[in-house]
Amino acid sequence: MVALDLLLAAHRAYLLGWDVGRSASPDLVTYRSDLPHAPLNGVLRVTGHAVPDALAEARHRLDGVPRIWWVGPDSDAETAEALLTLGAVQVAQMPIMAALIDQVATTPVPAGLHLAEATDLPEFVAAYARVSGIAPDSVPAVVDREQAFAADGTVIRLAGRLDDGRIVGTATAWLSHGLLTLYFVGTQPEHRRRGIGSALTRAALDLARHRGVRTVALTASAAGEPLYHGLGFRTVASFRLLSF
Numbered sequence: 001m002v003a004l005d006l007l008l009a010a011h012r013a014y015l016l017g018w019d020v021g022r023s024a025s026p027d028l029v030t031y032r033s034d035l036p037h038a039p040l041n042g043v044l045r046v047t048g049h050a051v052p053d054a055l056a057e058a059r060h061r062l063d064g065v066p067r068i069w070w071v072g073p074d075s076d077a078e079t080a081e082a083l084l085t086l087g088a089v090q091v092a093q094m095p096i097m098a099a100l101i102d103q104v105a106t107t108p109v110p111a112g113l114h115l116a117e118a119t120d121l122p123e124f125v126a127a128y129a130r131v132s133g134i135a136p137d138s139v140p141a142v143v144d145r146e147q148a149f150a151a152d153g154t155v156i157r158l159a160g161r162l163d164d165g166r167i168v169g170t171a172t173a174w175l176s177h178g179l180l181t182l183y184f185v186g187t188q189p190e191h192r193r194r195g196i197g198s199a200l201t202r203a204a205l206d207l208a209r210h211r212g213v214r215t216v217a218l219t220a221s222a223a224g225e226p227l228y229h230g231l232g233f234r235t236v237a238s239f240r241l242l243s244f
Contacts (some may be wrong), residue, residue: 002098002177002178002179002214002215002217004073004096004236004237005074006177006178006179007096007098007179007181007217007236008045008072008073008074008096009177010153010174010176010177010179010181010217011044011070011096011181011217011219012029012044012045012074013151013152013153013174013176013177014151014153014174014176014181014183015031015040015042015044016029016031016044016151017149017150017151017153017155018031018033018035018040018145018149019031019032019033020032020033020034026047027046027047027048027049028043028045028046028049028054028057028058029043029044029045029046030042030043030044030058030061030062031044032061032062032065032067033065033145034065034141034145035065035134035138035141035142035145036065036066036135036138037066037132037133037134037138037142038066038067038068038243039068039132040142040145041062041065041066041067041068042062042067042068042069042070043058043062043067043068043069043070044070044074045070045072045074045075046075046076046079047074047075047076048076049076051076051079051082051083051086052082052086055083055086055088055244058244059244066243067243067244068091068241068242068243068244069083069088069241069242069243069244070239070241071083071239071240071241071242072096072237072238072239072240073237080240080242083242083244084242087244088242088243088244089242089243089244090240090241090242091241091242091243092221092222092240092241093238093239093240093241094219094220094221094238094239094241095219095220095225095235095237095238096217096218096219096235096236096237096238096239097217097218097219097220097225097228097229097233097234097235097236098215098216098217098218098233098234098236099215099216099228099231099232099233099234100214100215101180101205101208101209101213101214101215101216102209102214103232104201104202104205104216104231104232104233105230105231105232106202107195107198107199107201107202107231108195108199109195109199110194110195110196110199112162112163113160113161113162113168113169113194113196113199114160114161114162114163115158115159115160115161115199115200115203116158116159116161117156117157117158117159118157118158118159118167118170121143121146121147121157122139122140122143123159123167124157124159124167124170125139125142125143125146126139127159127167127168127169127170127186127188128170128172128184128186129142130188131170131184131186131187131188131189132184132186151176152176153174153175153176153177154174154175154176155172155173155174155175156172156173156175156204156207157170157171157172157173158170158171158172158173158200158203158204158207160187160196160199160200167188168187168188168191168196169185169186169187169188169191169196169197169199169200170184170185170186170200171183171184171185171186171197171200171201171203171204172184172185173204173207173208175208175211175213178213178215179208179213179214179215179216179217180204180205180208180213180215180216180217181216181217181218182201182204182216182217182218183218185197185200185201185218185224197224197227198227198231201228201231204216216233218233219239220233
């Protein structure tokens, strides 16, 4: 299994790909997309900073946008507790999960589902926006940021379609730091519990394996954690997500 520090570095690299370039410091890593969606603006790591000073600086850098603070193993100990005492609010705890690709269970592709790389970016973004809580009127701005995405790695966007062409599931495969990290894995609500998310995950794993990648990582929601445990992923750490 790849070391935890590489998993965290790959995660930082992906979210920094959304950054509009207003901040860069290794001890207080922030990213700002300017999109009205909290997970696309935030703090990724703080080290060697007094938390009150870090909070003031983060609020300055991210003023005017919804944002979250990812408090994980790459931040100083007690960061979350210090932020809570200063008025931050914990909104979620997300497990960091990983697996060796060759040890992840195989899953069948549901009948009538076709998996392929997405070529229509607005259609793809509209599909994951609906699942991720991105407002419909924000989709054009998200498309613009996706088109401008720039980071040390490769993004491959996978779509699951029905016979009529409708996208019913999405997955973004991020290849960086020698591993695969998954984002925007989601199924349209009316098509859930059919194995679409598992099939998209498997397709992303196969794509990465063909490129010589051996390890996959992701951050799971509470609903997704049992699914990934069932596929063979294990929890290696967690993020506490705080609004501030």
